[in-house]
Amino acid sequence: MNTTKRSVNWLKENLANSERLPYEALYKSPLALYLSNAKDASLSMINQMKDRGDLFYYSDDFTTNRNCDDYYNYWLFLYFYFSKNDLKETTYNKILQNFNEDNGGFSCKNGESLYETRSTAFSGICAYLNNDILIGEKTSNFLISNFVTNQTKNHFYMIRYKNNEYVTKYPEKFARLYDFYDNDGSPLYYAFSLAVINLAIGYLKTNEIKYLEYAEKYYNIIISIGDQAIFNNYIGKFGIASNLLYIITENTIYQEYCEKVEIYLQDSQLELGCWEDYASNNILSLDRTSEFTASIHMMKLIRKMDIKKLSIR
Numbered sequence: 325m326n327t328t329k330r331s332v333n334w335l336k337e338n339l340a341n342s343e344r345l346p347y348e349a350l351y352k353s354p355l356a357l358y359l360s361n362a363k364d365a366s367l368s369m370i371n372q373m374k375d376r377g378d379l380f381y382y383s384d385d386f387t388t389n390r391n392c393d394d395y396y397n398y399w400l401f402l403y404f405y406f407s408k409n410d411l412k413e414t415t416y417n418k419i420l421q422n423f424n425e426d427n428g429g430f431s432c433k434n435g436e437s438l439y440e441t442r443s444t445a446f447s448g449i450c451a452y453l454n455n456d457i458l459i460g461e462k463t464s465n466f467l468i469s470n471f472v473t474n475q476t477k478n479h480f481y482m483i484r485y486k487n488n489e490y491v492t493k494y495p496e497k498f499a500r501l502y503d504f505y506d507n508d509g510s511p512l513y514y515a516f517s518l519a520v521i522n523l524a525i526g527y528l529k530t531n532e533i534k535y536l537e538y539a540e541k542y543y544n545i546i547i548s549i550g551d552q553a554i555f556n557n558y559i560g561k562f563g564i565a566s567n568l569l570y571i572i573t574e575n576t577i578y579q580e581y582c583e584k585v586e587i588y589l590q591d592s593q594l595e596l597g598c599w600e601d602y603a604s605n606n607i608l609s610l611d612r613t614s615e616f617t618a619s620i621h622m623m624k625l626i627r628k629m630d631i632k633k634l635s636i637r
Contacts (some may be wrong), residue, residue, distance in 0.1 A: 327509070327589060327590055327593050327597075327616075327617075327620060328360055328403075328617050328621065329360075329598075330593070330597030330618045331356075331360075331593065331597045331599075331613050331616065331630045332356065332357065332362055332597075332617060333355060333597055334596055334597035334598045335356060335357065335359075335591055335610070335613055335614060335617065336362065336419070336612060338371065338598070338602065338606070338609075338610060339353055339365075339610070342369065342372055343372060344426065344608070345607070345610070346607060347373070347396060347572075348607050348611060349606065349610040350369060350372075350373060350571065351373070351396045351399050351400065351605040351608070352368075352399050352611060352614035352615050352618060353369050353614045354366040354367075354369045354370050354403040354407075355399060355402050355403040355406065355614070355618045356404055356550065356613070356614040356615070356617040356618040356621075357503045358406055359406060359443045359617070359618055359621035359622070360591075360617060361410075361556070362493060363407070366403065366407065367407075369402075369440075370403070379411075380396075380400075380414075380418045380523055381399070381426060381450045392447075394419055394422055394430070394431075394433060394443060394447070395432060395442075395443070395446070396422050396433075397415055397418055397419055398419065398446045398447070398449075398450055400415050401415040401416055401419065401450045401453075401454075402450075402618075405450075405453050405454070405460065406442045407529060411452065412454070413454075415583075416450060416451075416454050416456070419447050419450055419458070421434060422434060422436070422443070422447070423447070423459065424437075424439055424486060426488070427439060427466060427469075427484060427488045428444070428462035428463055428465055428469075429443075429463070429484060430443040430444045430447035430448075430463065431443060432474035435488040435579050437485070438483050438491065439466075439483065439484045439485075440482060440483050440485060440515070440591050441467065441470055441483070441504075441512075441518075441519060442482070442512055442514070442518060442574075443464065443483040444463045444466050444467065444505075444516040444522075445467060445507075445515065445518035445519045445521070445522040446518050446522075447459075447463060448460050448462075448463025448464060448466075448467075448526070449518070449521055449522050449525060450520075451463060451623075452525045452526060452529050457529055457530065460522075460525075460526055461526065461532075462495075462532060463522060463524040464522055464523050464532075464538075465521045465573040467522060467523060467538065467542070468493060468523075468534065468535075468538045471481070471538055471541060471542065474490050474523070478505060478535075479492075479503050479505050479583065480503065480505050480545075481502060481503055481504075482501070482502060482503065482512065483501070484501055484610055486514055504516065504545075506508065510552075511540070512558075513546065513552075513553045513554075513558050513562075514558035514562070515559035516542045516543075516546050517546065517558065517562045517564070517565045517591075518561060518570070518592035519539075519542045520539045520543045520546075520565035520569065521534045521538035521561065521565050521568060522539075522543045522566055523536065523538050523542065524536065524565070524568040524569060524572060525540045525568070527539065528572070529571065536572065536573075537571060539565075539568075540569065540573075540612050543565060543566075543569060543578075545560065547581070554581070554584075555588055557600075559585055559589065559616075559622060560589075560615050560616050560618070560619025560620075561619065562585065563581075563582065563585035563586075563620075563623050564619055564622055564623055564626065565620055566578050566581040566582045566585060567582050567623045567626040567627060568626055570582055570634065571626060571627065572631055585623075586623075589616055589620065593616075597611075597613075598610075598613045599612040599613050600612045600613070600617050
């Protein structure tokens with residue numbers, strides 16, 4: 325894809341005045357820039373974020389809608405992982421603070437006791453990449469337990485209390501955060517893409533076949549819903565999930581979705597090189613462009629993996 329050449333040039337230009345932007349616009353950009361071989365620019369972004377205060381627990385002065393500190397930290401971890409930065413361990417230890425030993429789940433924010441599919445899946449991805457296989461396995465088992473114990477025809481609850489019971493009562497306006505089968509809103513489709521990625525990596529790291537089986541089960545739910553679950557602002561994660569399953573199984577259905585993702589990203593990129601209209605929502609445009617740029621690079625890296633080694637290290 326030539327899309328990343330245009331997108332990284334656009335990112336460099338529009339991050340030039342980043343001190344005026346909230347964290348929501350910035351935190352994915354270091355990874356996107358680094359994977360695009362703009363290493364100096366990626367480190368510059370990290371340094372600018374450090375200058376604002378605590379890199380991991382952000383002040384409300386620098387955010388517009390802070391509700392998940394660790395979601396930022398997952399992306400920072402990926403940057404530190406790929407760039408082999410010494411802050412990788414520090415970031416991972418911050419993420420570990422929100423782990424629940426009893427159920428294997430992760431909360432999304434320090435001090436909270438709600439354990440999410442999204443946070444657990446992404447935290448487990450970080451664990452596997454950090455070769456903390458035991459924690460990674462616990463997150464994968466959490467995801468399998470979610471699938472086995474709470475899915476019904478009408479509901480698939482995504483959040484548990486500390487006592488392991490599912491959160492089934494919540495404000496209707498937030499239903500999309502709690503129930504994957506919320507038909508009236510726009511559920512967190514990417515939570516299931518993250519679950520697929522977690523379980524697929526878990527299979528690669530442990531050779532535990534049940535992880536692959538449930539990765540495919542989660543994937544099948546996504547594609548059974550239809551285009552709205554795939555072709556949206558979260559398609560980068562779905563593309564990574566599709567590429568992982570294809571290189572593991574060589575099943576052509578996954579290859580077909582890999583190709584569809586590539587076409588969608590090419591066709592939806594604006595002429596300037598960004599995704600989403602910067603003039604109408606500069607935060608969303610920077611966020612999407614950073615995520616899609618990074619996702620395209622990660623999909624390429626996955627396709628180069630030596631599957632026989634059963635390791636992505």
